[in-house]
Amino acid sequence: FKMVNALAALQENAITQNTYFSCQGKRTSPIKCTHDHVTPLKLDMAIQQSCNSYFWNTFNAILNNPRYGSSHKGYESWYRDVVSFGFGHGFNTDIPYEVDGNIPSKEYYDKIYNGRWNAMTVRSLSIGQGEILVTPIQLANLGVIIANKGSFYPPHFLKKLEGSDSLMTVFNKLYRTSIASHYFDIVQESMLEVFDGDHGxxxxxxxxxxxxxxxxxxxxxxxxxxxxxxxxxxxxxxxxxxxxxxxxxxxxxxxxxxxxxxxxxxxxxxxxxxxxxxxxxxxxxxxxxxxxxxxxxxx
Incomplete structure (x- = not known):
């Protein structure tokens, strides 16, 4: 889920690929990092080494982006970007027993905290925890989206393809995330280094x-x-x-x-x-x- 937060931050101009954040490992606050790596580090190394601290700072930068004027407005922008990846709702195709997962809305937190909450309150979302619930098929589809640089067809079972006319219309509908395609290049290169990098x-x-x-x-x-x-x-x-x-x-x-x-x-x-x-x-x-x-x- 860290990659989704990275893409949302890039789209909202909260960070660039050259933005650095520091990490003090297990001493880092408010979210500690369990990996031992160089610091400060930028986005590619943060993905390569899965740095919790980096993605807390990234999430915080989205919610407190001055362009929104408040962390609640920033959260609404983050929410729109995240659900555009297909999280928080089912695909409604031929997958049996499909569940929606959950991406908490601003209204959800308003109700719990009576409107008095900020990025620190929901900091666990920065690393895909807290109230976030996703399914394995949604995560596999995230791989598809990153590979396609932002687009996807609804996941479904396919035994044999006999031309586009053999598919139901629902399977042919192309979805596009709210993230500009060129930002996916940065994430793809970083994911490559998860395998090929010396510290991946x-x-x-x-x-x-x-x-x-x-x-x-x-x-x-x-x-x-x-x-x-x-x-x-x-x-x-x-x-x-x-x-x-x-x-x-x-x-x-x-x-x-x-x-x-x-x-x-x-x-x-x-x-x-x-x-x-x-x-x-x-x-x-x-x-x-x-x-x-x-x-x-x-x-």
Missing amino acids: TARYYRLDSIRQCGKTGTVQNPHGDDHSLFIAFAPMENPQIALAVVVENAGYGSTWAAPIASLMIEKFLKGGTKRLELEKKIMEVNLLDPNGSVKRKAQ
Whole structure:
């Protein structure tokens, strides 16, 4: 979700690709960062290393952008940008049991806080937490949107394509986010460095033959271990696949979701994998012990 906040901030001129913010790791306030990296850093490195502090400052810059005059007006702008990605509502196609997710509105916070709230109050939204709820299909669609530089068709099942006339009209409707297409170039390059950069969170799963773009995520779980999350698309220059991988109770996104996504990309584009040891590890690992806890030693 950090990439959505980055794109919204770029669109609203709250930051540029060369905006720097400082990060003091676990000492950072009001949101600490769990990654050890250089500081200050700009947008590409913040995406590459998933810096919480950077995206808090980014979110704060949107809401307190002087062009809006108030953080509530800034929030309304942020909200419009976010829901244009398809978050907060279903796609209403042929996906069974689809749920909407949730992007909280200004009115929601007005009711809770009687109108007395600001960016600090809702700071958890800066890193995709708090009241934000998204589905795996929405996250996979985020990969599609970034790959397409802002556009998407409603996700749906497709067994065979026999020409555009074979699709229902609802599947042929092209949606466009509120973000200008050139801002996606910045995010694509940053996602490439998640794999190819020396400090990228998925650097151990880079491929010389495929330019993969991705982003790790860790979903907080109040009922147990966090969930491992990764979204990706490939190849960068001519995207053919986009996906989201969620591994429940498996910790950081780089631990399990990232290698699974990379293997799926390789198999889809190449028809197989040369990384047999990695494949064996993924296929044979038992992520749950009899007590329902992740076997960290298997990592």
